[in-house]
Amino acid sequence: MIDLYEIDGFLDDAARAEIVAELDRIGGAPATVLSADPGGRVQPAVRKTTRLAVSPETRARVRDTLMRRAAEIGAHFGVELRECEDPQFLRYETGDFFVPHQDGNTPMVYDDSRFRRVSAVIFLSHRAEQDAPGTYGGGSLVFHGPSTGPPVQVAAEGRPGSLVTFRAETTHEVTPVTHGVRYTIATWFR
Structure with a gap:
């Protein structure tokens, strides 16, 4: 069994649209994967996406919104969640992906990810089979x-x-984007 907990409408349409408008305007750098290197390592054969540099205000607003629901999320998984990592604002363009992986809480890996208990992804974009402005496939x-x-x-x-x-120990992946731009926010509760 795969244990998921989903909250529809976690961000209302106005908040979501405001974040997407900011993401459309800003740049970023290739997203990293965890490694022994401080800040991780870029490995495009494993993870190909762009981590965007949002304003401190946007980052704080999203983090605060996540923390307001931490007790509810923790109760679902039977764990106490005390904090979340800084959210990663991600842009996946055509061809971008993230291979199957785990985010942490695995005894085989002894790094900072071992403290992650619950992974969280906020979806910002509209998914569509046909390519259209503002959508992705x-x-x-x-x-x-x-x-x-x-x-x-x-x-x-x-x-x-x-x-x-x-x-966090659930194996998951992001399949390749076939068209458009997929915006998400990822973070990890500890």
């Missing part, structure tokens, strides 16, 4: 079931403004 957030038993894959619908949370 592909780019599914797909969860992979336990390593024992028959293979299980579940894709999160990811409606604009929704929050999808899951245990």
Whole structure:
């Protein structure tokens, strides 16, 4: 079983549109993956997306909104959540992806990610099969079931403004974006 907790309307349309407008205007740098290097390492064969440099006000507003729901999210997973990492504002363009991975809370990896309990993704963009302005295709957030038993894959619908949370040790991926731009915000509760 894949344990997901989704909150529709986590961001209202006005807040979501304001963030997307900011993301459309700003630049960023290739997103990193965790490594022994401070700040992580760029590995485009593993993770190809852009981490955007939002204003401190936007970052704080999103983080505060996440923390207001931390007790509710923690209760679902049966853990106490005390903080969340700085949110990552991400732009996935055509061809961008993130291979199957885990975000942390795994005993095999002894780095700072071991303190992550719950991963969180806020969806900002509209998904559409046909290419149209303001939409994207592909780019599914797909969860992979336990390593024992028959293979299980579940894709999160990811409606604009929704929050999808899951245990940090859950294997998941972002499939390649086929058209448009996919904006999301990712963070990790500890």
